[in-house]
Amino acid sequence: xxxxxxRPERSGGSLVNSTPLVFLGILLxxxxxxxxxxxxxxxxxxxxxxxxxKETGQHYPSARPGLAQQGAQIYRSEGCNTCHSQVVRPxxxxxxxxxxxxxxxxxxxDYLRDQPVMLGTVRVGPDLSNIGSRMGAGDTNAQPAMxxxxxxxxxxxxxxxxxxxxxxxxxxxxxxxxxGAPSVDALKLEGEFAPEAGFEVVPRPEATALVxxxxxxxxxxxxxxxxxxxxxxxxxxxxTNATANPAR
Amino acid sequence: xxxxxxxxxxxxSTSEVDASLRWVVFTLTAKSALxxxxxxxxxxxxSVKLHAPAMMSTASWLTYGRLLPxxxxxxxxxxxxxxxxxxxxxxxxxxxxxxxQTPLLVVLGGCLWNLGVLAGVIGILAGHSxxxxxxxxxxxxxxxxxxxxxVIGTAGWVTYSAxxxxxxxxxxxxVLLALLAFVWFGTVALMMLxxxxxxxxxxxxxxxxxxxxxxxxxxxxxxxxxILHELPTLVNRPLASRQLxxxxxxxxxxxxxxxxxxxxxxVPRWLVSAGIAGKTLATVGVLAxxxxxxxxxxxxxGTLFGTLRGxxxxxxxxxxxxxxxxxxxxxxxxxxxxxxxxWFHAGLEWLLVGGGVMLAVIAVLPETFExxxxxxxxxxxxxxxxxxxxxxxxxxAIPLLLAGVVQGSxxxxxxxxxxxxxxxxxxxxxxxxxxxxxxxxGQFALLAGVLNVGRExxxxxxxxxxxxxxxxxxxxxxxxxx
Numbered sequence: 211x212x213x214x215x216x217r218p219e220r221s222g223g224s225l226v227n228s229t230p231l232v233f234l235g236i237l238l239x240x241x242x243x244x245x246x247x248x249x250x251x252x253x254x255x256x257x258x259x260x261x262x263x264k265e266t267g268q269h270y271p272s273a274r275p276g277l278a279q280q281g282a283q284i285y286r287s288e289g290c291n292t293c294h295s296q297v298v299r300p301x302x303x304x305x306x307x308x309x310x311x312x313x314x315x316x317x318x319x320d321y322l323r324d325q326p327v328m329l330g331t332v333r334v335g336p337d338l339s340n341i342g343s344r345m346g347a348g349d350t351n352a353q354p355a356m357x358x359x360x361x362x363x364x365x366x367x368x369x370x371x372x373x374x375x376x377x378x379x380x381x382x383x384x385x386x387x388x389x390g391a392p393s394v395d396a397l398k399l400e401g402e403f404a405p406e407a408g409f410e411v412v413p414r415p416e417a418t419a420l421v422x423x424x425x426x427x428x429x430x431x432x433x434x435x436x437x438x439x440x441x442x443x444x445x446x447x448x449x450t451n452a453t454a455n456p457a458r
Numbered sequence: 459x460x461x462x463x464x465x466x467x468x469x470x471s472t473s474e475v476d477a478s479l480r481w482v483v484f485t486l487t488a489k490s491a492l493x494x495x496x497x498x499x500x501x502x503x504x505s506v507k508l509h510a511p512a513m514m515s516t517a518s519w520l521t522y523g524r525l526l527p528x529x530x531x532x533x534x535x536x537x538x539x540x541x542x543x544x545x546x547x548x549x550x551x552x553x554x555x556x557x558x559q560t561p562l563l564v565v566l567g568g569c570l571w572n573l574g575v576l577a578g579v580i581g582i583l584a585g586h587s588x589x590x591x592x593x594x595x596x597x598x599x600x601x602x603x604x605x606x607x608x609v610i611g612t613a614g615w616v617t618y619s620a621x622x623x624x625x626x627x628x629x630x631x632x633v634l635l636a637l638l639a640f641v642w643f644g645t646v647a648l649m650m651l652x653x654x655x656x657x658x659x660x661x662x663x664x665x666x667x668x669x670x671x672x673x674x675x676x677x678x679x680x681x682x683x684x685i686l687h688e689l690p691t692l693v694n695r696p697l698a699s700r701q702l703x704x705x706x707x708x709x710x711x712x713x714x715x716x717x718x719x720x721x722x723x724x725v726p727r728w729l730v731s732a733g734i735a736g737k738t739l740a741t742v743g744v745l746a747x748x749x750x751x752x753x754x755x756x757x758x759x760g761t762l763f764g765t766l767r768g769x770x771x772x773x774x775x776x777x778x779x780x781x782x783x784x785x786x787x788x789x790x791x792x793x794x795x796x797x798x799x800x801w802f803h804a805g806l807e808w809l810l811v812g813g814g815v816m817l818a819v820i821a822v823l824p825e826t827f828e829x830x831x832x833x834x835x836x837x838x839x840x841x842x843x844x845x846x847x848x849x850x851x852x853x854x855a856i857p858l859l860l861a862g863v864v865q866g867s868x869x870x871x872x873x874x875x876x877x878x879x880x881x882x883x884x885x886x887x888x889x890x891x892x893x894x895x896x897x898x899x900g901q902f903a904l905l906a907g908v909l910n911v912g913r914e915x916x917x918x919x920x921x922x923x924x925x926x927x928x929x930x931x932x933x934x935x936x937x938x939x940x
Contacts, residue, residue: 229619236635239711240642240675246732247667247718248650252660254726286589289523295799299722304795308872316724321658326589329662329724333799333869334508336876366512373877375508375884377522378515 255318263431270433271323274426281423284382284416286326293376295330296339298429301439310344311337313430313438320429335376342425353425360421361413362397369403382417385409469555469622476829478557479548482564483830486544487823488912489572491905493536496579498898500529505894508887519583527594528582534677534811535595535603536575539640540568542680542819543610546633548826549683550614553630554621560613567609574602590651590661592669597648604644611637628703632683635711639675643668643715659725666718673810674714674740681778681815682706682747684822688771690754693761698753702746709743716740721791722798737789744782751775766844770821773848777813777855781806784859796870801883802862805855812851812897820847820904833914835907843907846900853893861886 260269274282285291298312306312316339321327345356359370365383367374383397388410396410405411413421432438470478504525507513514520551558558564578595581587587594595603614637618630647668650656656664690697697703716736719729755762762768785806788797797803820843828834865883873879 229615232618232631232634233615233638236638236711237642239708240639240671240715242712243667243671243715243736244646246736247716247729248646248660248664251663251725251729252650252656256657256660258658287524287585287587288518288521289527289587289589291589292523292526297722297724297799299795299798303722303791304798305870305872309869309876315722318659318724318726320724321662324658325654325661327659327661328589329659331591331799331803332801333865334801334880368512371877375511375880377507378512379521380516381518 258319258322260322261319261433263433265431270431271320271429273323275422277419277422278426279423281419281421281426282324284420285423286328288379288420290338291328291330293330293332293334294336294338295333296327296337296427297329298337298339306337307439309336312340314432314436316429317433317436319433319435338424338427339429341427343428343430356425357421358398360424361417362399364417364420365397365399365411366403369399379417382420383411383413385411470557472552475551475555475557476548477832478561479544479551479826479830480561480832482547482558482561482568483544483826484911484915485565486540486568487827488908489568490537490540490544491901491908493532493540493575494901495898495905497529497532497534497536498894498901500525500532502529502891502894502898504529505887505891508884509891518585524583524585524587527587527591528579531582531595532575532579533816534592534672535578536572538677538680538811538815538819539571539575539603539607541823542677542815543636545819545822545826546636546680546683547610547614547617548830549629549687549822550633551617553623553626553687554618555623555626556617556621558613559616559620564610564613567606567613570602570606570609572606574599574606577602588651590665592672593647593651593665597652600644600648604641604648607637607640607644611641627687628697628700628707629683629687631707632679632686635707636676636679636683639671639679643671643676663718663725663729667715670717671715673807674710677811677815678710678714678778681774681818684818685751685771685775685778686747688767688818688822689751689762689775692765692768692771693755693758695754695758698750702750702753706743706746706750709746710740713737713739713743717785717789720789720798721794734789737786741782741786744779744786748775748779748782751779766841767821770817770844770848773852774814774818774821777809777817778815781810781814784809796866797862798866800862800865800869801858801887802866805858805860805862808851808855808858813855817848817851820844823904824907827908827911831911831915833911835904836910839903839907839910843900843903846896846903850893850895850897850900853896854890855893857886857889857893861890 260271262268263270273279296316298314298316299306300315301307307314320339321329345352345359361383363370363376364379366378366380367376368378385405386409388396388408392410393412395412397412399405399411430438503520504522507520507522507525511522518524547558547564574595578599581596581599582594586596588596593600615634618626618634621630647664650664651661686697686703713736717733717740718736719725719733720737721730721734723730723733759772762772787793788802788806824835824840861883864886865880868879868882
């Protein structure tokens with residue numbers, strides 16, 4: 211070791227000879243991107259406030275209900291964002307709208323109230339920006355069926371979606387002996403997914419909160435900067451990935 | 459400043475410089491080797507869980523969404539944050555021809571750092587992830603890391619200011635940059651994300667700016683410090699151009715973290731443009747580095763790839779420059795509409811971090827270790843470690859990149875069900891499990907080597923203590939004083 215490269219020629223380095231100057235130079239360089247990528251956008255976006263949506267006359271985005279807010283923390287804690295994005299890309303850029311993941315692209319306004327904002331980086335599963343309105347949108351009768359679907363899916367994804375690679379989350383549920391009449395909350399599980407006779411599977415509060423969060427995920431109100439795109443006319447609108455979805 | 463007046467100081471000998479790093483290098487390497495085993499195990503488990511999603515699903519800490527960030531944190535902060543810094547400090551001391559200053563403080567900073575990583579990894583597994591990529595460790599753990607990095611970084615900068623070489627070799631700048639960058643990005647991210655400090659997508663901007671900064675200016679800078687130093691040495695030539703290295707350095711410092719935004723992001727249009735411009739200018743920096751290495755290497759590829767160490771450095775340099783190019787390509791509108799938000803992202807991270815940085819670090823780690831501690835790691839273990847890591851990393855990065863392209867192309871045409879569109883890419887994702895397996899097995903070789911040396915040192919110590927105990931009582935005082 212210790213060839214010529216260790217004691218190099220002395221030319222060209224005079225600018226970086228004074229320690230404080232090097233320090234300040236690097237710090238200046240590092241702060242350039244901070245001003246541009248963080249501080250300036252914070253000035254522009256950090257003061258943003260809710261807007262009144264034309265469609266509903268209500269403030270958007272509204273605060274999530276308390277249970278859904280707890281659910282958001284379960285979503286964070288379980289790392290659902292390692293596989294799911296929450297961003298619908300614009301029309302003509304990828305096929306997010308084609309998959310029915312939203313009626314329009316998502317914009318900064320949609321994330322105003324989220325803490326943390328979990329956009330995601332890799333989509334192993336489908337985008338979830340609008341999972342709350344994608345299944346049986348606006349149909350209040352569909353609500354219980356949707357809750358049941360999500361709970362079953364979380365307990366064991368393959369019980370509703372063959373070959374799913376989404377992890378099962380049995381620890382968000384409790385398997386317990388049936389005590390007298392079966393609980394109304396018990397999951398309707400069939401075949402290999404059903405518990406042993408005399409047992410039932412009921413959601414723990416974490417699972418209930420998580421599903422409340424999923425159902426609160428809706429970013430499809432028309433906004434001036436992101437008007438709703440008319441649905442595709444070729445009739446292949448894919449409402450959800452779930453073929454076995456009762457709410458479809 | 460008087461401290462820049464290097465000419466009046468007598469230069470220490472190379473062996474004095476090396477010896478000043480003895481405990482720093484030993485402790486950092488030993489702890490990093492442990493984290494490497496932990497991190498590669500967690501990432502392997504995560505990868506296996508994609509084959510068998512219901513396996514071991516009753517334990518919350520074994521869920522994919524926790525294993526992956528915990529494993530990545532162990533690899534990045536536990537391994538690279540220590541082994542990379544150990545190697546970096548050694549290069550810094552060597553190129554500045556100065557003993558490492560306040561080495562005990564560095565050992566202390568290293569202990570703080572480990573405390574932070576431990577709390578962070580356990581925190582993620584226990585469900586306290588922050589949900590922000592690269593920043594998943596709970597804020598408290600991250601704060602301890604920043605503190606540790608501050609202590610270590612100060613020692614590095616003090617060493618530089620006490621240098622006896624007037625204009626050190628470019629590797630020194632990259633090490634200095636890395637030491638400062640971690641503290642800067644860490645402090646700012648913690649401050650801006652604490653409490654309700656940042657609203658909405660501003661959080662994402664802070665997080666991505668942090669991740670990009672750490673990737674390019676902390677890890678990337680450490681990798682480049684090694685590559686720029688090793689590659690010319692291995693082919694026994696001087697670096698082609700110091701000026702070109704300067705251009706690359708400053709282009710990266712100023713522009714690399716701008717790459718936080720891209721097409722399709724839910725942010726104002728000007729921010730997307732700024733992000734693209736930043737990526738382009740940072741690519742100029744990568745090109746300058748690549749060109750420099752290419753000119754240095756002209757006609758000497760055979761020499762470089764003739765040795766195992768050369769292969770590691772060669773593959774690391776190719777990964778760094780190739781990864782930089784791919785990242786630029788992936789940010790172009792037409793390409794990112796396909797590969798954006800796919801496995802491509804994960805593949806790129808593995809190419810840049812695993813290939814560009816990790817391979818470079820493990821190439822010099824054995825020499826750093828031997829020079830500083832005076833004890834060699836067993837050569838058989840070193841080459842087993844090098845081969846398994848190199849092949850493992852390649853078999854992770856390439857399949858994941860391909861998975862991203864296949865997945866993106868399938869998603870681009872809306873046909874069939876989502877699961878059907880996923881099938882093609884999952885083959886490649888599963889292939890990467892093979893890479894993760896080799897990578898995991900390989901890490902035992904390094905750990906075994908370091909443990910062996912630790913045992914030797916302990917035996918020596920016991921031998922000395924025994925010898926001391928055997929000396930008659932009335933002479934002990936004499937021996938201790940002399």
